[in-house]
Amino acid sequence: MKQYNRDNMADLLRGHGINPTHQRIEIAYALFSRQQHLSAEQIMATVNDRHSETSKATVYNTLKLFLDKNLIREVIVDPSKVFYDPNTQNHHHFYNTASGHLTDIDAAGISILGLPMLPEGVETEGVDIIVRIRPSERPGLV
Amino acid sequence: MKQYNRDNMADLLRGHGINPTHQRIEIAYALFSRQQHLSAEQIMATVNDRHSETSKATVYNTLKLFLDKNLIREVIVDPSKVFYDPNTQNHHHFYNTASGHLTDIDAAGISILGLPMLPEGVETEGVDIIVRIRPSERPGLV
DNA sequence: TTGAGAATTAGACACAGTCCAGATATTGAA
DNA sequence: TTCAATATCTGGACTGTGTCTAATTCTCAA
Numbered sequence: 001m002k003q004y005n006r007d008n009m010a011d012l013l014r015g016h017g018i019n020p021t022h023q024r025i026e027i028a029y030a031l032f033s034r035q036q037h038l039s040a041e042q043i044m045a046t047v048n049d050r051h052s053e054t055s056k057a058t059v060y061n062t063l064k065l066f067l068d069k070n071l072i073r074e075v076i077v078d079p080s081k082v083f084y085d086p087n088t089q090n091h092h093h094f095y096n097t098a099s100g101h102l103t104d105i106d107a108a109g110i111s112i113l114g115l116p117m118l119p120e121g122v123e124t125e126g127v128d129i130i131v132r133i134r135p136s137e138r139p140g141l142v
Numbered sequence: 143m144k145q146y147n148r149d150n151m152a153d154l155l156r157g158h159g160i161n162p163t164h165q166r167i168e169i170a171y172a173l174f175s176r177q178q179h180l181s182a183e184q185i186m187a188t189v190n191d192r193h194s195e196t197s198k199a200t201v202y203n204t205l206k207l208f209l210d211k212n213l214i215r216e217v218i219v220d221p222s223k224v225f226y227d228p229n230t231q232n233h234h235h236f237y238n239t240a241s242g243h244l245t246d247i248d249a250a251g252i253s254i255l256g257l258p259m260l261p262e263g264v265e266t267e268g269v270d271i272i273v274r275i276r277p278s279e280r281p282g283l284v
Numbered sequence: 285t286t287g288a289g290a291a292t293t294a295g296a297c298a299c300a301g302t303c304c305a306g307a308t309a310t311t312g313a314a
Numbered sequence: 315t316t317c318a319a320t321a322t323c324t325g326g327a328c329t330g331t332g333t334c335t336a337a338t339t340c341t342c343a344a
Contacts, residue, residue, distance in 0.1 A: 021291065021340090040331075055293050060332065079216070079224045080301085081331065094260075097267060110256040116247060118236075118275060125239060125274040132267040133260060163309090163322065182300075197324045202301065222332085223300065 004033040016069040023047075023054045027062050028071070037075055037083040037102040075102060077130055092129035105131070146175045158211040165189075165196045169204050170213070179217055179225040179244040217244060219272055234271035247273070 009028045010020040018024060030046040031038060038046070044059045063084055066072045075083040077095045083102060090107040110129070118124065151170045152162040160166060172188040173180060180188070186201045205226055208214045217225040219237045225244060232249040252271070260266065 019290080019341095023292075055295095056331095057294080057333085057335095058292055061292085074221070076218060076221050079218050082221045096264065103261070105258060110254065112252065112254050112271065114252040115271075115273065118273075119245070121278055122238065122275040123278045125276050128270075128272045128274070129254065129257075130270045130272070131257065131260075132270070133264040134267050136263055136265045161310095161321080165323075198300095199302080199304095199325080200323055203323085 004029065012071070016066075016071045018065060018069055018071065023058050024062050024065075026054060027059065028066070031072060031084060031086040035086060037085050039081045039083055041081070043084065077102065077132075092131070094131045094133055096134065097132050098134050105129070146171065154213070158213045160207060160211055160213065165200050166204050166207075168196060169201065170208070173214060173226060173228040177228060179227050181223045181225055183223070185226065219244065219274075234273070236273050236275055238275050240276050247271070 006025050006029055009025045009032065012032070013020040013024055013028060026047045027043060030043050040059055040063060043063070044054065044056060047054045047059070063072070066084075067074060070088060071086075073085045073088050075085050075093060077083070077093065078100065085102075087104060092105040092107060092110065094103040094105060096102075112127065112129070148167050148171055151167045151174065154174070155162040155166055155170060168189045169185060172185050182201055182205060185205070186196065186198060189196045189201070205214070208226075209216060212230060213228075215227045215230050217227050217235060219225070219235065220242065227244075229246060234247040234249060234252065236245040236247060237243075238245075254269065254271070
Protein backbone atom coordinates (compact mmCIF):
# COMPACT_ATOMS: atom_id res chain seq x y z
CA MET A 1 0.00 0.00 0.00
CA LYS A 2 1.91 3.01 -1.29
CA GLN A 3 -0.49 5.90 -1.09
CA TYR A 4 -2.89 6.29 1.79
CA ASN A 5 -6.36 7.66 1.24
CA ARG A 6 -9.62 7.33 3.10
CA ASP A 7 -10.78 4.44 0.90
CA ASN A 8 -7.93 2.10 1.52
CA MET A 9 -8.07 3.12 5.19
CA ALA A 10 -11.44 1.37 5.34
CA ASP A 11 -9.86 -1.74 3.82
CA LEU A 12 -6.98 -1.55 6.26
CA LEU A 13 -9.40 -1.40 9.18
CA ARG A 14 -11.50 -4.30 7.89
CA GLY A 15 -8.33 -6.29 7.38
CA HIS A 16 -7.69 -5.95 11.10
CA GLY A 17 -11.22 -6.87 12.08
CA ILE A 18 -12.26 -3.30 12.80
CA ASN A 19 -15.61 -1.96 11.66
CA PRO A 20 -14.69 1.13 9.65
CA THR A 21 -16.70 4.11 10.84
CA HIS A 22 -16.21 7.74 9.86
CA GLN A 23 -14.30 8.61 12.97
CA ARG A 24 -12.10 5.54 12.85
CA ILE A 25 -11.19 6.23 9.25
CA GLU A 26 -10.24 9.81 10.04
CA ILE A 27 -8.09 8.76 12.98
CA ALA A 28 -6.36 6.01 11.02
CA TYR A 29 -5.82 8.41 8.13
CA ALA A 30 -4.26 11.00 10.43
CA LEU A 31 -1.71 8.45 11.61
CA PHE A 32 -1.01 6.51 8.41
CA SER A 33 -0.94 9.33 5.89
CA ARG A 34 1.70 11.12 7.96
CA GLN A 35 3.61 8.04 9.07
CA GLN A 36 4.48 9.97 12.18
CA HIS A 37 4.28 9.58 15.90
CA LEU A 38 1.36 11.59 17.21
CA SER A 39 -0.05 12.12 20.69
CA ALA A 40 -3.76 11.72 21.35
CA GLU A 41 -4.09 15.47 21.54
CA GLN A 42 -2.36 15.96 18.17
CA ILE A 43 -4.60 13.34 16.61
CA MET A 44 -7.70 15.04 17.93
CA ALA A 45 -6.49 18.40 16.64
CA THR A 46 -5.74 16.93 13.22
CA VAL A 47 -9.04 15.13 12.91
CA ASN A 48 -11.03 18.17 14.02
CA ASP A 49 -9.00 20.55 11.91
CA ARG A 50 -11.83 22.13 9.94
CA HIS A 51 -14.86 21.60 12.14
CA SER A 52 -15.11 19.60 15.30
CA GLU A 53 -16.47 16.16 14.52
CA THR A 54 -14.83 13.67 16.82
CA SER A 55 -14.96 13.72 20.58
CA LYS A 56 -12.12 13.14 22.97
CA ALA A 57 -13.72 9.92 24.24
CA THR A 58 -13.88 8.54 20.72
CA VAL A 59 -10.25 9.38 20.04
CA TYR A 60 -9.15 7.51 23.14
CA ASN A 61 -11.56 4.60 22.58
CA THR A 62 -10.41 4.27 19.00
CA LEU A 63 -6.72 4.37 19.79
CA LYS A 64 -7.25 1.68 22.40
CA LEU A 65 -9.13 -0.41 19.84
CA PHE A 66 -6.35 0.03 17.27
CA LEU A 67 -3.76 -1.05 19.84
CA ASP A 68 -5.87 -4.06 20.68
CA LYS A 69 -6.10 -5.09 17.05
CA ASN A 70 -2.39 -4.53 16.47
CA LEU A 71 -2.94 -1.79 13.95
CA ILE A 72 -0.70 0.64 15.83
CA ARG A 73 1.77 0.66 18.73
CA GLU A 74 2.27 3.00 21.63
CA VAL A 75 5.61 4.59 22.39
CA ILE A 76 6.33 5.56 25.97
CA VAL A 77 9.22 7.98 26.16
CA ASP A 78 7.70 11.14 27.54
CA PRO A 79 6.42 11.23 31.11
CA SER A 80 3.50 13.44 30.19
CA LYS A 81 1.93 11.72 27.20
CA VAL A 82 1.83 8.62 25.03
CA PHE A 83 2.75 8.64 21.35
CA TYR A 84 0.97 6.42 18.85
CA ASP A 85 2.98 4.81 16.08
CA PRO A 86 1.49 3.51 12.83
CA ASN A 87 4.57 1.36 12.30
CA THR A 88 4.09 -2.04 13.92
CA GLN A 89 7.22 -3.53 12.38
CA ASN A 90 9.92 -4.38 14.86
CA HIS A 91 11.81 -1.13 15.36
CA HIS A 92 13.32 1.23 17.90
CA HIS A 93 13.48 4.99 18.42
CA PHE A 94 15.60 8.06 18.62
CA TYR A 95 13.94 10.49 20.99
CA ASN A 96 15.01 14.11 20.87
CA THR A 97 14.43 15.24 24.43
CA ALA A 98 14.69 18.90 23.52
CA SER A 99 12.15 18.94 20.69
CA GLY A 100 10.07 15.92 21.68
CA HIS A 101 10.55 14.48 18.21
CA LEU A 102 10.65 10.71 17.60
CA THR A 103 12.46 8.96 14.73
CA ASP A 104 12.29 5.29 13.84
CA ILE A 105 15.29 2.99 13.88
CA ASP A 106 14.76 -0.13 11.82
CA ALA A 107 15.37 -3.20 13.95
CA ALA A 108 16.75 -5.20 11.04
CA GLY A 109 20.50 -5.23 11.52
CA ILE A 110 20.40 -4.43 15.21
CA SER A 111 21.28 -7.06 17.74
CA ILE A 112 21.56 -6.94 21.49
CA LEU A 113 24.19 -9.20 23.01
CA GLY A 114 24.44 -10.34 26.58
CA LEU A 115 20.89 -9.94 27.84
CA PRO A 116 20.40 -12.12 30.92
CA MET A 117 17.90 -14.97 31.13
CA LEU A 118 14.33 -14.03 31.87
CA PRO A 119 13.10 -14.60 35.42
CA GLU A 120 11.06 -17.79 35.93
CA GLY A 121 7.48 -17.81 34.74
CA VAL A 122 7.59 -14.82 32.44
CA GLU A 123 7.94 -14.37 28.73
CA THR A 124 9.09 -11.46 26.60
CA GLU A 125 6.45 -9.13 25.31
CA GLY A 126 8.84 -6.85 23.46
CA VAL A 127 12.21 -5.15 23.62
CA ASP A 128 12.42 -1.40 23.20
CA ILE A 129 15.59 0.54 22.62
CA ILE A 130 15.31 4.27 23.11
CA VAL A 131 18.27 6.41 22.16
CA ARG A 132 17.77 9.73 23.88
CA ILE A 133 19.45 12.51 21.95
CA ARG A 134 19.83 16.27 22.34
CA PRO A 135 21.31 19.12 20.34
CA SER A 136 25.12 19.00 20.48
CA GLU A 137 26.93 21.36 22.75
CA ARG A 138 29.56 23.18 20.73
CA PRO A 139 32.07 24.43 23.27
CA GLY A 140 34.21 26.26 20.69
CA LEU A 141 31.38 28.37 19.40
CA VAL A 142 30.93 31.91 20.70
CA MET B 143 28.79 2.52 51.29
CA LYS B 144 27.28 -0.77 52.40
CA GLN B 145 24.60 0.15 54.87
CA TYR B 146 22.39 3.17 54.40
CA ASN B 147 21.28 5.24 57.34
CA ARG B 148 20.17 8.81 57.74
CA ASP B 149 23.66 9.99 58.68
CA ASN B 150 25.45 8.80 55.62
CA MET B 151 22.48 10.06 53.59
CA ALA B 152 23.52 13.57 54.64
CA ASP B 153 27.05 12.86 53.44
CA LEU B 154 25.75 11.46 50.19
CA LEU B 155 23.72 14.60 49.59
CA ARG B 156 26.61 16.91 50.42
CA GLY B 157 28.80 14.89 48.09
CA HIS B 158 26.44 15.81 45.28
CA GLY B 159 26.27 19.47 46.21
CA ILE B 160 22.89 19.21 47.86
CA ASN B 161 22.16 20.94 51.15
CA PRO B 162 20.89 18.13 53.38
CA THR B 163 17.61 19.12 54.97
CA HIS B 164 15.28 16.87 56.96
CA GLN B 165 12.95 16.28 54.06
CA ARG B 166 15.71 15.63 51.57
CA ILE B 167 17.34 13.11 53.87
CA GLU B 168 14.07 11.24 54.33
CA ILE B 169 13.40 11.12 50.60
CA ALA B 170 16.93 9.97 49.80
CA TYR B 171 16.71 7.38 52.55
CA ALA B 172 13.43 6.04 51.19
CA LEU B 173 15.04 5.45 47.81
CA PHE B 174 18.52 4.30 48.80
CA SER B 175 17.72 2.08 51.75
CA ARG B 176 15.33 0.08 49.58
CA GLN B 177 17.36 0.18 46.37
CA GLN B 178 14.07 0.01 44.53
CA HIS B 179 12.20 1.89 41.87
CA LEU B 180 9.54 4.05 43.48
CA SER B 181 6.97 6.44 42.10
CA ALA B 182 6.56 9.91 43.58
CA GLU B 183 3.39 8.77 45.26
CA GLN B 184 5.11 5.75 46.84
CA ILE B 185 7.91 7.97 48.06
CA MET B 186 5.48 10.38 49.64
CA ALA B 187 3.62 7.54 51.32
CA THR B 188 6.87 6.07 52.66
CA VAL B 189 8.19 9.35 53.95
CA ASN B 190 4.90 10.24 55.63
CA ASP B 191 4.37 6.75 57.00
CA ARG B 192 4.00 7.64 60.67
CA HIS B 193 2.84 11.22 60.60
CA SER B 194 2.58 13.55 57.66
CA GLU B 195 5.68 15.71 57.47
CA THR B 196 6.53 16.33 53.87
CA SER B 197 4.30 18.00 51.33
CA LYS B 198 3.67 16.89 47.78
CA ALA B 199 5.37 19.99 46.40
CA THR B 200 8.53 19.21 48.37
CA VAL B 201 8.60 15.62 47.17
CA TYR B 202 8.43 16.73 43.55
CA ASN B 203 10.87 19.61 44.03
CA THR B 204 13.32 17.33 45.76
CA LEU B 205 13.13 14.59 43.17
CA LYS B 206 13.76 17.17 40.47
CA LEU B 207 16.74 18.46 42.43
CA PHE B 208 18.13 14.95 42.84
CA LEU B 209 17.78 14.33 39.11
CA ASP B 210 19.52 17.57 38.39
CA LYS B 211 22.43 16.66 40.63
CA ASN B 212 22.67 13.15 39.16
CA LEU B 213 21.86 11.47 42.43
CA ILE B 214 19.01 9.47 40.90
CA ARG B 215 17.56 8.66 37.47
CA GLU B 216 14.03 8.55 36.17
CA VAL B 217 12.61 5.51 34.42
CA ILE B 218 9.83 6.07 31.92
CA VAL B 219 8.03 2.82 31.17
CA ASP B 220 4.53 3.39 32.44
CA PRO B 221 2.31 5.91 30.74
CA SER B 222 0.72 6.97 34.02
CA LYS B 223 3.68 7.70 36.27
CA VAL B 224 7.43 8.12 36.49
CA PHE B 225 9.64 5.82 38.54
CA TYR B 226 12.73 7.09 40.35
CA ASP B 227 15.83 4.92 40.41
CA PRO B 228 18.61 5.29 42.98
CA ASN B 229 20.97 3.41 40.67
CA THR B 230 22.74 5.83 38.35
CA GLN B 231 25.15 3.21 37.01
CA ASN B 232 24.66 2.38 33.37
CA HIS B 233 21.92 -0.23 33.32
CA HIS B 234 18.68 -1.31 31.70
CA HIS B 235 15.34 -2.73 32.86
CA PHE B 236 12.95 -5.59 32.82
CA TYR B 237 9.44 -4.21 33.15
CA ASN B 238 6.67 -6.58 34.15
CA THR B 239 3.65 -5.03 32.48
CA ALA B 240 1.25 -7.11 34.54
CA SER B 241 2.59 -6.24 37.99
CA GLY B 242 4.27 -2.93 37.21
CA HIS B 243 7.49 -4.23 38.75
CA LEU B 244 10.91 -3.05 37.52
CA THR B 245 14.15 -5.06 37.72
CA ASP B 246 17.63 -3.82 36.87
CA ILE B 247 19.77 -5.32 34.14
CA ASP B 248 23.45 -4.52 34.53
CA ALA B 249 24.75 -2.89 31.38
CA ALA B 250 28.19 -4.47 31.76
CA GLY B 251 28.31 -7.30 29.28
CA ILE B 252 25.51 -5.96 27.10
CA SER B 253 26.27 -4.53 23.71
CA ILE B 254 24.04 -3.22 20.98
CA LEU B 255 25.27 -3.80 17.45
CA GLY B 256 24.15 -2.03 14.32
CA LEU B 257 22.76 1.23 15.67
CA PRO B 258 22.71 3.81 12.87
CA MET B 259 24.67 7.09 12.95
CA LEU B 260 23.13 9.92 14.89
CA PRO B 261 21.42 12.65 12.88
CA GLU B 262 23.52 15.81 12.34
CA GLY B 263 23.87 18.21 15.23
CA VAL B 264 22.80 15.94 18.03
CA GLU B 265 24.59 13.90 20.63
CA THR B 266 23.57 10.89 22.68
CA GLU B 267 22.16 11.55 26.10
CA GLY B 268 21.59 7.91 26.97
CA VAL B 269 20.45 4.57 25.64
CA ASP B 270 17.67 2.72 27.42
CA ILE B 271 16.74 -0.88 26.81
CA ILE B 272 13.39 -1.92 28.21
CA VAL B 273 12.50 -5.60 28.08
CA ARG B 274 8.77 -5.78 28.59
CA ILE B 275 7.79 -9.08 30.16
CA ARG B 276 4.54 -10.70 31.28
CA PRO B 277 3.54 -13.91 33.03
CA SER B 278 3.94 -16.90 30.69
CA GLU B 279 0.91 -18.33 29.07
CA ARG B 280 0.90 -22.05 29.77
CA PRO B 281 -1.39 -23.55 27.15
CA GLY B 282 -1.10 -27.09 28.54
CA LEU B 283 -2.20 -26.11 32.02
CA VAL B 284 -5.82 -26.55 33.05
C1' DT C 285 -39.78 0.44 8.57
C1' DT C 286 -38.02 -1.00 12.80
C1' DG C 287 -35.44 -2.08 16.72
C1' DA C 288 -31.35 -4.16 18.84
C1' DG C 289 -26.66 -3.77 19.14
C1' DA C 290 -22.71 -0.90 18.01
C1' DA C 291 -20.66 3.47 18.15
C1' DT C 292 -20.34 8.17 19.55
C1' DT C 293 -20.98 12.03 22.57
C1' DA C 294 -20.69 15.80 26.34
C1' DG C 295 -19.19 16.55 30.30
C1' DA C 296 -18.07 15.08 34.96
C1' DC C 297 -14.38 12.89 37.04
C1' DA C 298 -9.60 10.95 38.53
C1' DC C 299 -5.06 11.77 39.27
C1' DA C 300 -0.03 12.88 38.42
C1' DG C 301 2.41 16.72 38.37
C1' DT C 302 3.06 22.14 38.49
C1' DC C 303 2.78 26.62 40.34
C1' DC C 304 2.51 30.30 43.59
C1' DA C 305 2.49 33.25 47.41
C1' DG C 306 2.97 33.02 52.25
C1' DA C 307 5.20 30.69 56.28
C1' DT C 308 9.29 28.74 58.31
C1' DA C 309 14.01 27.55 58.85
C1' DT C 310 18.89 28.45 58.36
C1' DT C 311 22.94 31.17 57.99
C1' DG C 312 26.32 34.49 58.66
C1' DA C 313 27.68 39.17 59.74
C1' DA C 314 27.82 42.37 63.40
C1' DT D 315 22.68 37.00 70.61
C1' DT D 316 20.20 39.52 66.95
C1' DC D 317 18.83 40.65 62.54
C1' DA D 318 18.16 40.28 57.95
C1' DA D 319 19.06 37.88 53.76
C1' DT D 320 18.53 33.58 51.68
C1' DA D 321 17.01 28.95 51.24
C1' DT D 322 13.44 25.78 51.94
C1' DC D 323 8.90 24.14 52.74
C1' DT D 324 3.87 24.32 52.59
C1' DG D 325 -1.29 24.19 51.39
C1' DG D 326 -4.02 24.56 47.99
C1' DA D 327 -5.41 26.07 43.51
C1' DC D 328 -4.52 24.78 38.99
C1' DT D 329 -3.24 22.05 34.39
C1' DG D 330 -3.26 18.48 31.20
C1' DT D 331 -3.91 13.52 30.15
C1' DG D 332 -6.74 10.17 30.22
C1' DT D 333 -11.24 7.59 32.07
C1' DC D 334 -16.02 6.87 32.91
C1' DT D 335 -20.97 7.09 32.31
C1' DA D 336 -25.46 7.77 30.89
C1' DA D 337 -27.78 9.47 27.10
C1' DT D 338 -27.99 9.90 22.11
C1' DT D 339 -27.20 8.56 17.34
C1' DC D 340 -26.07 5.35 13.86
C1' DT D 341 -26.30 0.99 11.25
C1' DC D 342 -28.07 -2.87 9.25
C1' DA D 343 -30.56 -7.13 9.11
C1' DA D 344 -35.16 -8.73 9.20
